[in-house]
Amino acid sequence: MAGDLDAGLQRVKAELSAYYLLTYRAPHAEDGTFHDVQVRVKRAGVRLRARKGFWAPSPDDALRAALLARANEPPKPARPLEPMRHASPLIRPWVGLARGENGKTRVTIVWEPAAQVPGDRDRRIASRVVLTALASDGATLFEGPLLPTGPGVVEDGGSPPMRAVFDAAPGRLRLRMSIQNVAAQILDSDVRDLAVSDFQRDVGIGTPAVLRARNARELRLLGGDGAVPVAARDFSRAEHLLIRFPVYGPTGAAPSLSARLLNRMGAPMRDLTVLPALVPGGENQIDLPLAGLASGEY
Missing domain, CATH: 2.60.40.10 (Immunoglobulins)
Structure with missing residues (x-):
């Protein structure tokens, strides 16, 4: 059991030896469907792991997320009231x-x-x-x-x-x-x-x-x-x-x-x-x- 755990940790270490975060703007609209994403590398002997794709949010999802974000916003500080005009007799x-x-x-x-x-x-x-x-x-x-x-x-x-x-x-x-x-x-x-x-x-x-x-x-x-x-x-x-x-x-x-x-x-x-x-x-x-x-x- 200890050997299997050690081998697994070594495999995780090897797979995490190089990690890249790729970002891009998808041309797809908010249609609520799944879109494939293919990632390739030219270097030989490299084992690549990447997500198969992503789900595009639907208009309802986007509206729901916006409403939740607005509901979770911290309250704005209350503006202090201006003191009333007063001419002191002193x-x-x-x-x-x-x-x-x-x-x-x-x-x-x-x-x-x-x-x-x-x-x-x-x-x-x-x-x-x-x-x-x-x-x-x-x-x-x-x-x-x-x-x-x-x-x-x-x-x-x-x-x-x-x-x-x-x-x-x-x-x-x-x-x-x-x-x-x-x-x-x-x-x-x-x-x-x-x-x-x-x-x-x-x-x-x-x-x-x-x-x-x-x-x-x-x-x-x-x-x-x-x-x-x-x-x-x-x-x-x-x-x-x-x-x-x-x-x-x-x-x-x-x-x-x-x-x-x-x-x-x-x-x-x-x-x-x-x-x-x-x-x-x-x-x-x-x-x-x-x-x-x-x-x-x-």
Whole structure:
């Protein structure tokens, strides 16, 4: 018995000494019949073993196989639901738009904690937000933490930053902000949509950025390039405002500018001096001290 097994194994070894896999495309249609296949070799003394042929699948067989393959496909991952739009009462964001590169729009985002209302029992105070900016196709344009801005704030390149700056194509933009306290605990979320304007037209004006200073030292700090705009729009009469904005004209020419201070009813009160930008497309500036204005809305 052992000899027969050894002889059989030797025969199997000899027959498997050379193995070839031949593939070809049969010209036969899916007719469900058997088709002969003949394989020959020119080398003498070679024992050849090959299949006698194959069964072509019928149309019913092909349909059945396709249905089984589809039924056995793994389920597609469920697309996460988009969070609903929600404006958080804990923060006040500001979004600035200006002309970017390659036909895109430069987007700048800053935020501040919302002012405390007397009598409000909500003691939650936002210390930072984690911002995610998504394009209309779902591409992530910005993702990361942001610290709050404020009066006389100058960004020194530290981490995390106080403003997010990125380019986006004109269209819709979704902003998601996870609001955290000083212990990195999530307090609330803010989800809103933004319409990104196209600044490639002949004439356009970017979003005015407001910088605030409470004293002479902060006013000197705001003269640098790292000055960060504020989101607040309530100021005291002791403050000094700098309002900066870009203006775009045809073929890069700088258009003429004028500015007026309006009262609550929209009536003009006086003309404001506009310091022109040093280069086309740069920032123009309005210097506005508030000491000479009565309390009110302007």
